[in-house]
Amino acid sequence: MTNDTQAASGCPFHKEGANTNIASSNTAWWPNALNLDILSQHDQKTNPMDPDFDYVKAFNSLDLEAVKQDLRTLINTSQDWWPADYGSYIGMFVRTAWHLAGSYRKQDGRGGANTGNQRFAPLNSWPDNVNTDKGRRLLWPIKRKYGNKLSWGDLIVLAGTVAYEEAGLKTYGFGGGRLDIWHPEKDIYWGSENKWLDATKNRYENDQDRKSLENPLAAVQMGLIYVNPEGVDGHPDPLKTAQDMRTTFDRMAMDDEETVALTAGGHTVGKAHGNGKAELLGKDVEGADVEFQGLGWHNPEGTGNAGNTMVSGLEGAWTTHPTQWDNEFFYLLFTYDWQLTKSPAGANQWEPVNIKEEDKPVDAHNPNIRRNPMMTDADMALKVDPEYRKIAERFYQDPAYFAEVFARAWFKLTHRDLGPKSRYLGADVPAEDLIWQDPIPSVDYILSEAEIDELKVKLLNSGLSDAELINTAWDSARTFRSSDFRGGANGARIRLAPQKDWQANEPARLAKVLAKLEEIQLGLAKKVSIADLIVLGGSAAVEKAAHAAGVNLKVPFTSGRGDATQEKTDVYSFEDLEPVSDGYRNFQKAEFAAQPEELLLDHTQLLGLTAPEMTVLVGGLRVLGTNYGGTQEGVLTNREGVLSNDFFVNLTDMANTWTPVGKNRYEIRDRATGATKWTATRVDLVFGSNSILRAYAEVYAQDDNKEKFVKDFIAAWNKVMNADRFDVK
Incomplete structure (x- = not known):
């Protein structure tokens, strides 16, 4: 045996060779033993901040308006290494914030934006979170500038909120106060599957009863935030998808009206990306090698970004003007008939029949070309499910009401796990007490x-x-x-x-x-x-x-x-x-x-x-x-x-x-x-x-x-x- 072989086989991190068991954990040896790791999930030894660091004090010293102005500049300044769609990062920052907050589930209160956990596995590598790593990296210069005064959780949510404001939405407000974690929350139960998007592993007690989704889970498959955009288990069926949506959003404490508002409002801006071959994408964030520096899903085709960007596999914008807050989502949904098609990546998506040229959005990187808009199976569910359709038609007829409901639902989505309003920080905290914040009257006495x-x-x-x-x-x-x-x-x-x-x-x-x-x-x-x-x-x-x-x-x-x-x-x-x-x-x-x-x-x-x-x-x-x-x-x-x-x-x-x-x-x-x-x-x-x-x-x-x-x-x-x-x- 050579010295190199000896060193490798004896190294506790070596993954090959005869002595692999040296690296095995106690749980590998004794899988049925009670694992207490969940009780030391956020040990102080992992925290790089000083013991007396006070985030509340640090955030309160922040010039929040200056941060928002820097975000506006960033949103409208395309970066060479990851060019912005339509010259704007509105869609990117909305999606990054959405997918940070969207992992929340009301059954046990876990997930959500509060800890900035999207930075760590498994969430940073979920298939549904593909390229949110790029969103965080685009925000890094602002995080670096404001440092300890602005947590990742607060920055990502604020960026999504400012992005909507840049699109023209009157948002409901913003509260800071999210404390970042410093290592993965590896003991949170996200499902028993050992394969992403595994349609062979059922999370339902009764597959025909979509309310029987395993507790405390909210997403329908491992690696998804919500539902499969191509349909249940990847099979298009908007009525069945509507059942999954109703269960999933309910698990986030959202009712039907909030569900329709969030779906439509989320797809009013930005676009889906499927210009390429998913099988060619490199490894996810956790699997990528050191030269990728924490970025995953490298696309070897063309430039690997801009017109060659691969995310969900679906391709196209939902609206004619994807950087503007408007009512075009409902206009297109109800004006046109939609047919099932395939994206360039082979994903199932819906496209309009005989759409007017002026209703098509321009290409995200070539304004001289117009492209078909598209809809996901979840979008089509808003048209075919009777209850969702009633709500969607009201939003279509009353754009102001739609904007108000969405703004409140977005605030709820991004603040649901922040706790009572007394924990909110900053000048943009709304004065109104909302029932989901569990308001408690204050008292005016002190007992000696x-x-x-x-x-x-x-x-x-x-x-x-x-x-x-x-x-x-x-x-x-x-x-x-x-x-x-x-x-x-x-x-x-x-x-x-x-x-x-x-x-x-x-x-x-x-x-x-x-x-x-x-x-x-x-x-x-x-x-x-x-x-x-x-x-x-x-x-x-x-x-x-x-x-x-x-x-x-x-x-x-x-x-x-x-x-x-x-x-x-x-x-x-x-x-x-x-x-x-x-x-x-x-x-x-x-x-x-x-x-x-x-x-x-x-x-x-x-x-x-x-x-x-x-x-x-x-x-x-x-x-x-x-x-x-x-x-x-x-x-x-x-x-x-x-x-x-x-x-x-x-x-x-x-x-x-x-x-x-x-x-x-x-x-x-x-x-x-x-x-x-x-x-x-x-x-x-x-x-x-x-x-x-x-x-x-x-x-x-x-x-x-x-x-x-x-x-x-x-x-x-x-x-x-x-x-x-x-x-x-």
Whole structure:
């Protein structure tokens, strides 16, 4: 063996040779092991910014008008390395922003523009995102100029919005505040396929019922943002495509009117590119070699750009004037009959029959030539689907109404995952409170420490049990999602539909607690919100349990939560926040393909918690007796209600055995006598079986860490209670 061969086969990154397994990950060796990577997705070690960097402060020092002016100049200045269609990058920047924001899904709040995740795999290499790499690279000089004051997420959305303004649309506004990530969100589930646009792998429980698309997915195929532009599985059928559109846009919290507006408005500007052979394109962004410097899909034909650009494979503009905001999309759609044709790349597209010469757009790079416009299968769906057609005809007859609906829908699309309006930055934030922003009235009081202590006494002496107070506070706060900043205890929407009726919230117990809290509220000289009383009640009970364990620590509390109203609560979209599983309270609504411990990890990541925080919270909530329905699984203590480390002590005690006795049910027995001491679930036992979680469990089981356990539990509890308090961070 030569030295070169030895070096290659021993290198941990080498992909060939006999010792390939050296590079294998633990998940390759043990594919069924619980993978905790999702809880360290955005480790601070990957962040190049200084620990004290404050993006809010940096953005607020930005001259936003100067940025917008630079964007206008860029939009109208064609670059030699990637020439602009029609001399304008309006279409390019709209598409780049659209595809950044369009990955959002309301089921779990993941995706969207908030993190600038289009810069990383897999999104940077999705077939549907082809050449968005060029859009980002065109924006690089502006990003370089404004640096830390302007995140990629904010820049891309702003560029798309300014592009529409340059086209002539009166936009609804813009809010900054998107924090960039620094490595791929590789643990987000985008589908089980291992092949792009794999029509052989069905995402539907019932292929005839397009609403049965697998949760939490929104796109119909791996590598798409929305639906296949050529038709379902690449087969043109506008009526069937309409079904996919309705499901996909609904998964983004868009109704039919917003769907029609976004489809038509998105295709009012720009063009599709299919002048070439898709099979000749080079590798995507992640697969391209170093000489391409982060750009993918190199086209070896001709110049590789301009008239030789390949993107979707469809070719042509949708409107006569693709750089202008107008009503030409509907004019062409309804004026002409359309026939199915093939693009130069062989893609299915629709073209008009006997179109007037003056209605044809000019060539994107030769104004002396006119080309046929084209429509995708999704565009044709607006004409043939009865409900979509009614909306489209109204937009055609009322261009001003169309422009207003689109402007609002574009704002919603690009801001849906930014969270409540209190997180928006900049002078262009609209004043109006929109229902999808989950508005919460502000409060005008501050509670002193003495007032807080007095309220704690009232709450603890209310006749409500400690477990009832803790569970209500937890259930109110556990809805928070760090993915799109929705949910949480602020607003006390647990009082309102749909949350008050969720099975996981134990409606009868919840109604009892809320009635008592409202009674207490009525008797207060200074009115305090129910939201504050809910959190304070749970925190007071936790504090009492800590004292019972001999640890005299205070649970921090910051007042200032408001009470949301039913009329300002988007009931339909809040239904997706309903817990179907909550390992923290040993609750599971039904059986799922994923194991209970995997569902716990997903919930934990959405809460923004770490693996150690998850560990201490589960162990603490078990001994506090907070299980759903008062069940005893995992309550590994003989002093329930005391915030002790008994869960970890007894879980790791080798005087016990652990025996499965049913579906997700285990008995913990005395090794010597065989007597059953406790029962448990998989969520409980995983803290002893998984090597990483056991390491944390052993820390909290140690005799010298009883106080540390209580201290860490209170810190994690406080983090959850304040996860949505953006005003106090």
